[in-house]
Amino acid sequence: MRLIGIFRDSGYTVENLELFRGADTLAAALALADCEVVQLTPGERIEDAVRARLYIVLSGVLEVETDGHAGTSDGSVTRILPGESVGEQSVLDDAANLDAVRAVEDTRLLVIESELAWELIDQSNAVARNLLRLLSFRIRAANALLRRRQKLGEFYRQLSLNDTLTGLYNRTWLADMLPKIVGRARAQGSPLALLMVDLDNFKKFNDTHGHLIGDAALCAAANVIRDGLRPSDFAVRYGGEELMAVLPETTAELACMVADRLCQQVREAVLFSDMRVPMPHLTACFGVAVLGPDGDEMSLIEAADAALYRAKEAGRNCVSV
Numbered sequence: 001m002r003l004i005g006i007f008r009d010s011g012y013t014v015e016n017l018e019l020f021r022g023a024d025t026l027a028a029a030l031a032l033a034d035c036e037v038v039q040l041t042p043g044e045r046i047e048d049a050v051r052a053r054l055y056i057v058l059s060g061v062l063e064v065e066t067d068g069h070a071g072t073s074d075g076s077v078t079r080i081l082p083g084e085s086v087g088e089q090s091v092l093d094d095a096a097n098l099d100a101v102r103a104v105e106d107t108r109l110l111v112i113e114s115e116l117a118w119e120l121i122d123q124s125n126a127v128a129r130n131l132l133r134l135l136s137f138r139i140r141a142a143n144a145l146l147r148r149r150q151k152l153g154e155f156y157r158q159l160s161l162n163d164t165l166t167g168l169y170n171r172t173w174l175a176d177m178l179p180k181i182v183g184r185a186r187a188q189g190s191p192l193a194l195l196m197v198d199l200d201n202f203k204k205f206n207d208t209h210g211h212l213i214g215d216a217a218l219c220a221a222a223n224v225i226r227d228g229l230r231p232s233d234f235a236v237r238y239g240g241e242e243l244m245a246v247l248p249e250t251t252a253e254l255a256c257m258v259a260d261r262l263c264q265q266v267r268e269a270v271l272f273s274d275m276r277v278p279m280p281h282l283t284a285c286f287g288v289a290v291l292g293p294d295g296d297e298m299s300l301i302e303a304a305d306a307a308l309y310r311a312k313e314a315g316r317n318c319v320s321v
Ligand SMILES: Nc1nc2c(ncn2[C@@H]2O[C@H](COP(=O)(O)OP(=O)(O)OP(=O)(O)O)[C@@H](O)[C@H]2O)c(=O)[nH]1
Pocket: 165, 198, 199, 200, 201, 202, 203, 204, 206, 210, 211, 212, 213, 214, 215, 218, 239, 240, 241, 312, 316
């Protein structure tokens, strides 16, 4: 950052500066006459960025990396054009941090020391008003950015809890939520059922029809499970071709009825709509378990797994408790 003179000799006028819009420009020009004018080369940052000072762009362009100083930048930048300023907030709260500001091209800045900025505010309602307007604009922009980040955060959170192939909840979700669902059922003394679902002979299915049709079959089975449940139930991809349904407020009898219905629907599922090739045959086994009086999430999963094993032993394409 190179000192190139003072405002009085710089050839620039107050009229084009946002901060002085509607203000007594003569008085402002007088007050600013001895202020330094500095030059930044492309990429250069403001030196002495920890000192609370107001910088007005006279020519060139500055770029502010959003939250760059907090190390949380998301890559978005704001451009500060001629007539606009940076550092207003630093002057107001005396907490400067302008190291995220850098020149895009050769840029000339008018430097207003904090004390003088306060004098200008004290002397001119128009300057105070302009400053308020500027800050309100910055707050709105910061709020919009926060909302965008919140949405993005929610999007990524969802992404981390859902299986990408089937869209069902994944193991991360299960590890977090099943203990809570079990805890709630125990606290309320309400029944809780769990269905463990495993596609039959899926290795052979893949070998025969190829992995892509295997994926489509897995998705079709996942859709059957998800669409066949109540809104208060949860469908999870437990592992490779193993799915799971968590059914709160559900007795063993009811869970068996649900499993029977889903088993039939998987059997009848349309895996793809290409009529030129014969429809592959897909079936699944269902293991049903309910939460015992002293049970926890582990024993519930183990019981459903054991029931699933019995269904496989019984010849597949069936439900076992
Ligand atoms: N297409 C596809 N296949 C998968 C996926 N995840 C797991 N598999 C396959 O599922 C098959 C599971 O095979 P096994 O565990 O031997 O079980 P199975 O052949 O279904 O036999 P049973 O369970 O005893 O009926 C493996 O060949 C895996 O490669 C997936 O995301 N897509």
